[in-house]
Amino acid sequence: MGIFEVFNTWVLIRLFGLLSYLFFTLSVSFGMLGQFRSLKAKKTLLFQLHLSSAWAGMMAVLVHMLMLLIDSYQPYELIELLIPFTASYSPILSGVGTIAFLLTLSVIFTSDTMVKLLGRPLWKKIHILVFPAWLGMVIHGLFLGTDSSNSAVYWFYISSIFIVVVILLSAMMQQRKKQEEHTPTKLHITKK
Structure with a gap:
């Protein structure tokens, strides 16, 4: 079996889809971890990991989309990739992917170019x-x-969901505690 038989477009579509998901999951996780007071000493490192994984995810998703354009088995048109729910193949789930891409693109674009302006x-x-x-x-x-029917891929998704939810809930609890610390307590004076 030659290298081109192993790395056909179908395999590359799946590979870069999973890679983009991995990198974006890392970016979301590092971004949230950077807000933890207990990790303040590592904030710069976490911020750099957050940015680097976001950009790696964007590059991987662009290759994922490029492979969809040139795939011979189930090719997509450019418009199907950029306008949600227009894909001929699984329009709802393809559209959800398009929306996820567009939202992520807007977050990355505004973070790197427009934060001061906005x-x-x-x-x-x-x-x-x-x-x-x-x-x-x-x-x-x-x-x-x-690949979702593959148990390793399935558990990859499940474990990543678990990790993000745990970090998110922990961040929310920390934020709530921080707000409670900064809220002045009211003294109750009772008259006798």
């Missing part, structure tokens, strides 16, 4: 779109990906 409050609101984008990636990959 201002921090608006930038934060746009940056939160990474969570529905990531969830869209989960749905797209788990239900449209042909």
